[in-house]
Amino acid sequence: MPTVKFLRLPGNDDLALPSYATAGAAGFDLRAAVPAGETLVLAPGKRALVPTGFAVGLPEGWEMQVRPRSGLAVKNGVTVLNTPGTVDCDYRGPVAVCLVNLGEEPFAIARGDRIAQAVIAQAPQAELVEVADLDETARGAGGFGSTGVA
Template sequence: MIGVKVIQLQGNEDLPLPTKMSIGSSGFDLHAAVKETSVIEPGKWKLIPTGIAVSMPTGLEAQVRPRSGLALKQGITVLNSPGTIDADYRGEIGVILLNLGDEPFSVERGDRIAQLVFAEVPQVSLEIVEQLDETARGAGGFGHTGK
């Protein structure tokens, strides 16, 4: 098991810490740390604070992902999904919520707004070469295989 430290930022002690909702869950639910109701109009987005910061070891990242229920029922997603939190970032985790639905969406203090999934990141070095190896696909992309 990999240890990740979490801190509740001052003024957010009333909020739950990120929690997995079942033993098989991949993500920890993040809660809104808004001071008052925040309304996101259709087609608009807002940065929603979570009131927490984390410290994780090098070689790990945290990904902020949408909650499937909010996406299905209200059209709410994470704009930069998945949002990446680097191992050396120590600031407050914020979630950029985007309203793709038809109705305004209200975010209340304590609402579960996204999930935090941790993933290992391999250490990679880039090597400059004169040409790349050939593959059957080649440079085909963006729908090159049809529908």
């Protein structure tokens, strides 16, 4: 099991440490670190980079994938724009979440609101090589929709 280290950034002593909501949860919650007493209103069709109040230290060979929370997506149309967002193991800056409102109503984000979830996954670096040709497969070069609808 990897150890993930969180560095609380200045001014965020009141925010809860990211945590798993249940014993079987694959992802842990990330919360909004909007300024205290303020609300960020995300208008329909708009996006915002929402800080979490933490930086993260991941072990080599691991990544943190930032994903939408299903409840926000289903109930409000709010999702993570670059899903999944990847935090690399060598990044040590502030973690923020790019949210987009695909719903029809403005969506308010207050300090401490759960805005996304993160999953820790292995991310080994592969050897990247150039070749003259690729091996044949049954699918071949068939792309988007080439395997049918049903």
